[in-house]
Amino acid sequence: MAKRLKDTLYEKIMDWRPRTERLMKEYGNVVVDQVTIGQILGGMRGIKSLVSDISYLDPQEGIRYRGYTLPEVFEKLPKAKGGNMPLVEGLFYLLLTGDMPTEEQAAEVADEFNKRRILPRFIYELIDAMPCCSHPMTIFSTAILTLHRESFFTKKYHAGISKLDYWDPTYEDSLNLLAKLPEIATYTYAKLYRDGKRIQSNPNLDFGGNFAHMMGIGKPYDDVSRMHFIVHADHEAGNVSAHTGHLVASSLSDVYLSISAMVNGLAGPLHGLANQEVLRWLQDLMDKMNGEVPTEDELKQFVWNTLNSGQVIPGFGHAVLRKTDPRYMLQREFSLKNMPEDPLFKVVDMLYNVVPPILLEQGKAKNPWPNVDAQSGVIQWHYGIKEYDFYTVLFGIGRSIGICANIIWDRALGYPLERPKSLTTAILEDFAAGKDVVIED
Numbered sequence: 001m002a003k004r005l006k007d008t009l010y011e012k013i014m015d016w017r018p019r020t021e022r023l024m025k026e027y028g029n030v031v032v033d034q035v036t037i038g039q040i041l042g043g044m045r046g047i048k049s050l051v052s053d054i055s056y057l058d059p060q061e062g063i064r065y066r067g068y069t070l071p072e073v074f075e076k077l078p079k080a081k082g083g084n085m086p087l088v089e090g091l092f093y094l095l096l097t098g099d100m101p102t103e104e105q106a107a108e109v110a111d112e113f114n115k116r117r118i119l120p121r122f123i124y125e126l127i128d129a130m131p132c133c134s135h136p137m138t139i140f141s142t143a144i145l146t147l148h149r150e151s152f153f154t155k156k157y158h159a160g161i162s163k164l165d166y167w168d169p170t171y172e173d174s175l176n177l178l179a180k181l182p183e184i185a186t187y188t189y190a191k192l193y194r195d196g197k198r199i200q201s202n203p204n205l206d207f208g209g210n211f212a213h214m215m216g217i218g219k220p221y222d223d224v225s226r227m228h229f230i231v232h233a234d235h236e237a238g239n240v241s242a243h244t245g246h247l248v249a250s251s252l253s254d255v256y257l258s259i260s261a262m263v264n265g266l267a268g269p270l271h272g273l274a275n276q277e278v279l280r281w282l283q284d285l286m287d288k289m290n291g292e293v294p295t296e297d298e299l300k301q302f303v304w305n306t307l308n309s310g311q312v313i314p315g316f317g318h319a320v321l322r323k324t325d326p327r328y329m330l331q332r333e334f335s336l337k338n339m340p341e342d343p344l345f346k347v348v349d350m351l352y353n354v355v356p357p358i359l360l361e362q363g364k365a366k367n368p369w370p371n372v373d374a375q376s377g378v379i380q381w382h383y384g385i386k387e388y389d390f391y392t393v394l395f396g397i398g399r400s401i402g403i404c405a406n407i408i409w410d411r412a413l414g415y416p417l418e419r420p421k422s423l424t425t426a427i428l429e430d431f432a433a434g435k436d437v438v439i440e441d
């Protein structure tokens with residue numbers, strides 16, 4: 001019998017703690033980076049000031065989860081029965097422990113999720129009570145926030161638990177929350193777009209398979225869901241959603257408060273919501289073309305019109321990446337294999353060639369290449385989810401997996417309250433003038 005996940009995690013935590021403690025005690029004064037006025041005013045781009053061992057983003061290569069590139073993750077994780085894609089449960093095991101799980105280890109996570117997936121009645125009532133025009137992300141975030149009253153961490157904290165044990169109830173909260181997300185999302189979808197007609201969850205299915213089942217969409221949507229959740233799980237610690245989750249958790253807000261906050265960050269159009277924006281923008285284009293696939297010249301004109309009206313091209317550019325996003329490539333390969341004749345995919349594929357030279361010619365974007373959001377929505381559209389407002393909820397489910405793993409480790413390693421120092425414009429002007437500015441730490 002393999003060791004239980006929680007025991008494995010505990011051992012890893014005990015091994016890791018001395019590394020962090022030693023860095024802090026013996027090397028706390030080693031300089032890693034310097035900060036310029038441009039960075040302070042420019043959204044802190046490039047400042048090396050966060051730590052996460054769950055994933056690492058190389059500007060050229062893209063994301064690695066626990067050292068594995070995405071193709072390696074997809075190749076090595078245990079696959080779902082009757083599907084071609086890996087189990088989301090296995091990904092959670094990998095992100096949490098750094099070990100590639102066996103089938104048995106992934107099955108243990110599936111079992112844990114299954115035991116915890118039932119939603120309290122008040123969440124259904126809450127979703128039912130939301131105004132009909134609410135954005136699905138608002139409902140998703142509110143439902144997660146409302147689950148806060150279930151927090152095991154908060155109860156333990158009030159009971160006086162030791163700091164060294166914070167990770168344990170955080171782990172329990174994380175599993176309890178992750179297990180419930182597919183039900184929250186699919187109930188929201190049914191309520192908003194299917195007159196409340198929901199499909200009950202099937203405890204015999206895996207996370208992705210059950211999600212597809214509750215959405216009422218047949219194969220290969222189970223694999224599409226698994227791929228989607230895995231691809232979106234983590235993108236190191238500085239992106240808006242991950243950073244928000246970490247920041248809020250740093251005040252010892254529990255996982256429900258932290259994940260609800262991270263979902264709100266994800267819901268912005270420069271971040272996760274860009275996948276919805278891509279579809280909105282493409283639909284606008286298709287309307288103008290009366291449903292016909294545009295010619296390359298028409299597409300170029302549409303891209304220029306968007307730029308000339310002062311808007312961004314959704315799904316292109318990135319704050320860190322300087323090459324085409326491997327998450328884009330992975331989904332593109334899936335599309336070429338499974339839906340090459342989809343008219344919308346054909347336009348997305350044309351954009352792949354058309355947009356980068358235009359962004360280069362415009363000369364503003366540091367990265368003219370497509371990101372994950374340029375490809376994810378068109379796959380959902382192809383398999384029948386045309387309500388693109390819903391797409392970022394799917395992103396949110398995936399991202400919660402990575403951020404819960406991050407928050408558990410934040411607690412395990414005792415990362416403190418996050419509180420950088422802010423300055424005034426006048427102080428920056430003094431720095432700019434070369435004055436001898438002294439600011440007490």
Ligand SMILES: CC(=O)SCCNC(=O)CCNC(=O)[C@H](O)C(C)(C)COP(=O)(O)OP(=O)(O)OC[C@H]1O[C@@H](n2cnc3c(N)ncnc32)[C@H](O)[C@@H]1OP(=O)(O)O
Nearest residue numbers: 270271274312313314315316317318319364365366367371
């Ligand atoms: C999951 C994700 O979050 S992936 C990103 C999803 N977001 C999008 O796809 C939205 C479109 N892309 C963008 O707006 C940007 O590329 C971002 C927000 C992702 C990154 O922003 P930054 O790090 O500031 O990008 P960068 O340094 O290249 O920006 C420089 C200039 O190029 C512009 N630019 C960057 N990308 C684009 C784009 N896709 N279309 C038009 N202009 C762009 C910026 O708006 C900025 O203009 P400004 O000087 O007038 O302010």
Ligand SMILES: O=C([O-])CC(=O)C(=O)O
Nearest residue numbers: 234235238239240319320
């Ligand atoms: O890394 C970023 O800034 C944005 C992104 O692609 C993500 O969070 O998935």
